[in-house]
Amino acid sequence: MIDINKIRADFPILSRKIHGHDLVYFDSGATSQKPKTVIESMNRYYREINANIHRGVYEMSVESTELVDEARKDVAGFIGALGEEIIFTRNTTESINLVAYSWGEENIKAGDAIVITKLEHHSNMIPWQELCRRKGAELRVIDVNEKGELENEKEAEKINNAEFEVVVGGWRNLLDNKVKMVALTGQSNTLGTVPLLGEIVPMIKRKSPQSLILLDGAQMVPHMKVSVVKLGIDFLAFSGHKMLGPTGVGVLWGKKEILNKMKPFLFGGDMIGEVKLGGSTWADIPSKFEAGTPDIAGIVGLGEAIKYLMSVGMDNIHEYENNLLKYALEKMKTLKNEGLILLYGTEDINRGAAIAFNVKGIHAHDTAQILNNFGIAVRSGQHCAAPLVKSYGVEAMVRATFYLYNTKEEIDYFVDKIREVPKVFA
Amino acid sequence: MSEYRQIIIDHYKNPRNMGELIGADKTIDEANSSCGDLIKIFVKLTNGKITDMKWQGVGCAISTAGASMLSEKVTGMNKIDLEKFGETGVVEMLGGEINVGRMKCATLAYRGLLKVFD
Numbered sequence: 163m164i165d166i167n168k169i170r171a172d173f174p175i176l177s178r179k180i181h182g183h184d185l186v187y188f189d190s191g192a193t194s195q196k197p198k199t200v201i202e203s204m205n206r207y208y209r210e211i212n213a214n215i216h217r218g219v220y221e222m223s224v225e226s227t228e229l230v231d232e233a234r235k236d237v238a239g240f241i242g243a244l245g246e247e248i249i250f251t252r253n254t255t256e257s258i259n260l261v262a263y264s265w266g267e268e269n270i271k272a273g274d275a276i277v278i279t280k281l282e283h284h285s286n287m288i289p290w291q292e293l294c295r296r297k298g299a300e301l302r303v304i305d306v307n308e309k310g311e312l313e314n315e316k317e318a319e320k321i322n323n324a325e326f327e328v329v330v331g332g333w334r335n336l337l338d339n340k341v342k343m344v345a346l347t348g349q350s351n352t353l354g355t356v357p358l359l360g361e362i363v364p365m366i367k368r369k370s371p372q373s374l375i376l377l378d379g380a381q382m383v384p385h386m387k388v389s390v391v392k393l394g395i396d397f398l399a400f401s402g403h404k405m406l407g408p409t410g411v412g413v414l415w416g417k418k419e420i421l422n423k424m425k426p427f428l429f430g431g432d433m434i435g436e437v438k439l440g441g442s443t444w445a446d447i448p449s450k451f452e453a454g455t456p457d458i459a460g461i462v463g464l465g466e467a468i469k470y471l472m473s474v475g476m477d478n479i480h481e482y483e484n485n486l487l488k489y490a491l492e493k494m495k496t497l498k499n500e501g502l503i504l505l506y507g508t509e510d511i512n513r514g515a516a517i518a519f520n521v522k523g524i525h526a527h528d529t530a531q532i533l534n535n536f537g538i539a540v541r542s543g544q545h546c547a548a549p550l551v552k553s554y555g556v557e558a559m560v561r562a563t564f565y566l567y568n569t570k571e572e573i574d575y576f577v578d579k580i581r582e583v584p585k586v587f588a
Numbered sequence: 589m590s591e592y593r594q595i596i597i598d599h600y601k602n603p604r605n606m607g608e609l610i611g612a613d614k615t616i617d618e619a620n621s622s623c624g625d626l627i628k629i630f631v632k633l634t635n636g637k638i639t640d641m642k643w644q645g646v647g648c649a650i651s652t653a654g655a656s657m658l659s660e661k662v663t664g665m666n667k668i669d670l671e672k673f674g675e676t677g678v679v680e681m682l683g684g685e686i687n688v689g690r691m692k693c694a695t696l697a698y699r700g701l702l703k704v705f706d
Contacts, residue, residue, distance in 0.1 A: 524649075525647060525648030525649065526623065526648070527623055527648040527650070527690065527693060528592075528648045528649045528650070531591055531687070531689075531690065532592070542623065543622050543623040543624070544621075544622065544623065544624050548624070551624070552624070556624075557623070557624030557625065557626070557646055558623045558624045558625075558648075586592050586597075587592075587597060587600070587601070587649070
């Protein structure tokens with residue numbers, strides 16, 4: 163169970179007023195708010211500890227190094243991994259680029275195929291698009307049906323609406339022995355769809371046993387218990403700022419034996435073994451992939467965020483959000499049945515706490531701005547998933563996302579204010 | 589609701605000069621990549637001056653009103669006049685107050701129009 167009053171009191175920003183109204187923050191899918199403990203841990207780091215990590219023998223540098231090591235262990239424990247398999251990056255995007263460059267450059271060649279899905283955020287789409295372009299490899303895209311689910315049986319179809327041809331279809335028809343990488347989301351940032359990994363991963367292993375699997379966990383890791391071993395994947399990418407941590411720190415988890423074979427992505431300080439003027443060797447993982455001074459305070463903050471999430475309990479958070487989602491969907495369905503809004507994706511699929519909609523006849527930006535005037539923060543636009551949004555025949559959607567600090571009362575208020583939107587244009 | 593002044597709602601509901609301009613000297617496509625707003629601008633030019641403008645597009649109230657109101661303002665303007673008008677001119681035209689987050693909507697048509705003289 164979640165003590166919502168206690169949780170809300172931990173987030174200072176929630177007492178902010180917007181245009182004279184209490185803030186209703188429904189944009190945690192873009193970035194989450196931060197509890198006091200996270201903010202204070204970073205504050206304390208800069209006030210009392212601040213020193214660069216590694217190779218400092220003085221007290222503060224040792225303390226700094228220990229804090230980073232401890233956070234790495236916290237992250238590893240959080241997803242059921244080994245500490246050395248945790249690489250700190252800036253964000254999910256950088257984590258995926260690291261794999262696309264380091265692993266992709268060495269392992270993808272003309273004739274190979276990479277599979278992504280139409281649910282992907284641009285961060286898990288463009289790096290693979292570009293890798294395919296560089297290598298002359300084939301990009302295959304799992305399509306999405308009207309309900310917001312990934313297609314299984316759909317026939318493969320070649321589509322060429324831009325610079326190069328892609329193959330679009332269902333899982334059954336896009337997996338074969340040419341596939342070297344399947345990169346998919348753990349939860350759609352736009353529709354909230356949670357792909358059925360328990361079915362998808364075994365199918366990939368059966369039909370494309372040579373392929374690696376990268377999971378974009380940006381919208382998944384903050385909201386549910388994740389075990390990389392149980393999932394049976396090879397890489398997991400996620401961002402600290404969407405899970406109560408600060409901006410500036412992301413994580414790439416990779417299987418040790420794969421990371422060990424990969425070449426560095428960025429070169430420079432801290433990632434080296436032995437340096438000679440004519441050439442150098444590389445440090446072991448994870449340092450091999452962490453060139454330069456990292457965001458130490460950010461890493462400290464992320465460690466603290468994980469402590470907070472674990473103290474509440476990921477299963478509790480997941481259950482709480484699920485209840486919020488069901489409650490909100492029920493209310494939104496009433497608005498839909500009244501002909502007031504359009505909902506994208508349906509309620510009967512496996513999904514997380516995100517709702518995409520439009521008020522009929524009103525552009526998403528206008529809806530979002532009118533809601534803002536009531537103190538409600540929602541996102542509007544293409545949600546970095548342009549092909550997905552366009553497949554619903556619209557140019558933009560409004561999106562509300564919930565997290566552990568949101569309430570049913572906020573949802574009531576939100577639904578009430580959606581009714582006000584058309585009145586502005588009446 | 590300062591953004592949704594009567595004049596904006598009026599231009600949004602009854603956009604002026606919307607449609608295709610037959611015999612246009614220049615046609616420009618401009619898009620807002622973050623929200624998907626699209627606009628096609630048609631102009632006729634005489635001696636470097638805009639003599640007629642029409643436009644087509646899909647967008648929010650702010651970008652639609654921005655295009656509609658601009659289409660009534662720009663007749664007679666040359667490149668220098670248009671540059672002088674500036675984004676400040678667009679904001680003033682829309683009533684003097686546009687939230688920073690909506691500036692890309694407000695200036696969509698204006699940015700497209702600048703390309704007429706590229």
